[in-house]
Each structure stands twice: as C-alpha cells, then as structure tokens.
Amino acid sequence: MAEETNHNQAGEVVPSTVEEHAPSTDSPEATDIPTANAPDPEAANPEVNPNAAKAKKPAAPKGEKPAAKEAEDKPAAAKAAKKEKPPALEDKPFVEFVEQYYLPALQKAIAQQGVQDVQLSFAKQKLSIVGFDTSEECWQILGKLQNGLRQFNLYFLDEDIQGKKVFSCNEGKKPSTLESFLIDERKMTLDLMVYGLVQRLNGQKWLGRN
DSSP states (O other): OOOOOOHHHHTOOOOOHHHHHSOOSSSOOOOSOOOTTOOOTTTSOTTTOTTSOOOOOOOOOTTSOOHHHHHHHHHHHHHHHHHSOOOOGGGSOHHHHIIIIIHHHHHHHHHHTTOOOOEEEEEEEEOOOTTOOOOOEEEEEEEEETTTTEEEEEEETTSSTTSOEEEEEEESSOOOOOEEOSTTOSSOOHHHHHHHHHHHHHHTTOSTTO
C-alpha cells in the first residue's frame, strides 16, 4: 500500500485561508477608540475643521426681544420721533414769545415801511390812560417814533397773546381812548399780530411817506 505523501515533503505550499479573509491593512478603518489628536468638535474652528460643531446662539430671555428684532424696531422709532413737529412759536411762554419773536419781527416790519427810528420796549406797568383809574398792571409794548413825539401802546390784559388786547396812541400827550386790537380773530399768530399793528399805524398815517 502506497504511503500518503506529505505536502511539505512534496515541496508544495499549502494555500492559506487566513490571508484571503483577513482585512486589508492598506486603508484606514474607523474605530470607536478615541485618539488623543482628534479635535474637540465644540472647540475646533469651523473654518478650518469642517467637522467642528457650530456655536449655537443663546436664546433671548423670556420677555425680551431678540437683538435682530430690536435693531429693526430702532429705525421705525427714530422715524416716528422725527415726524413729531416742534411746538409753534405761539405756544411758547408769553414773555418769551413777545421778547424773542414779536418785538424783532415788529421792528423789522416797521423799518420796511420806511421808519428807521422806532423804539420798542416791553414792560409790565399801569395803564396810562386819561380818566382810566386802575391800580392793576399789565404787560405792554410801548413804541416811540420821531424821538418820542409819536407814541403807541399795545396792552395785553390777560398776559396771553390769545387773550384780550387793546391799543392806544398819541402825539405829544397821553392817550385818551382805548380801542380793541384784533378782536375778530380766533387764533393769534406771529404774522397776524405784526400785520395788525403795522396796519393800525398806517391808518394813523405814521408810516411810509405819511
């Protein structure tokens, strides 16, 4: 009986099944084992590491508007504030209106009528009317022309440009009569008060070539 031949003795190489089924070592294989060089997704720069986790924006506290919404509301609020009109000159305090706005406008209007030497003053004093007995004082505009030969007064009885006003004038003597001033106008304005007094002086023939 022939003896069985040993492959090693015959010089044959036994094929290995281990190498055929063993995994290749040429390409890296991902494992669950953490490495010391792996970047922390929370700390890594997303511009450099695409795997880095993006930082989350903190949510606005309850009851507060997000910053973006608040920025949108600011231009709208500024626009609304810009539309608010400043108070009219006539709404300013009485003395401030007369001294800072009415007197300069009146001086300019009279000068445009050809009278350059008019002198205007504003004071609180008694009515200087013949036969008018009163101890009360009121605010008055006193005007002098031709070195005081012609004088006129505008009286504010209510210390209010919208209140009662009377006018008087004289040439070298105290005025004997008082007349109402702009009583038919419902609302006083700076232009109306200037126009009314200039027209009254023109009616007296004190302005221009009169």
